[in-house]
Amino acid sequence: MNAKRIAAFALPLLLMLAGDVLAAQNVKSLYQRNCASCHGRYGEKPALNKARALTTLNEGQITEALTERRAGKIQGAGSQPKKRLTDEDIQQLAAYIQTLKTR
Numbered sequence: 001m002n003a004k005r006i007a008a009f010a011l012p013l014l015l016m017l018a019g020d021v022l023a024a025q026n027v028k029s030l031y032q033r034n035c036a037s038c039h040g041r042y043g044e045k046p047a048l049n050k051a052r053a054l055t056t057l058n059e060g061q062i063t064e065a066l067t068e069r070r071a072g073k074i075q076g077a078g079s080q081p082k083k084r085l086t087d088e089d090i091q092q093l094a095a096y097i098q099t100l101k102t103r
């Protein structure tokens with residue numbers, strides 16, 4: 001392989017990896033800024049004593065919970081912070097919260 005070919009192969013790969021790292025940092029700060037105050041830094045708190053600890057929920061349960069609250073199907077003190085989330089935010093948060101369980 002010549003240098004050009006190596007670059008053509010390696011560059012997109014590097015950009016993809018950099019993209020993943022950025023996404024990982026974004027979802028972390030999204031969670032810490034918008035969720036941690038009620039649910040705890042590690043998803044361990046029962047927000048206002050009304051929610052289960054997020055660490056007891058699996059990815060599907062979190063996606064469903066966020067989608068329902070965003071849609072207004074569940075009204076409560078915790079619904080407002082969910083209103084601004086995009087589909088991508090929800091998917092990333094559900095996956096991110098799983099990584100908090102191992103801490």
Ligand code: HEC
Binds near residue numbers: 051054057081
């Ligand atoms: C103002 C405090 C507050 C903030 C901020 C907040 N929540 Fe909540 N959350 C609650 C409360 C209170 C409930 C339980 C009431 C309800 O059912 O909506 C809840 C419920 C939930 C549930 C369902 C839990 C269960 O028992 O089934 C999930 C999942 C959740 N929140 C995730 C999040 C995520 C992710 C964020 C950040 C985008 C967030 N919350 C931000 C207060 C908050």
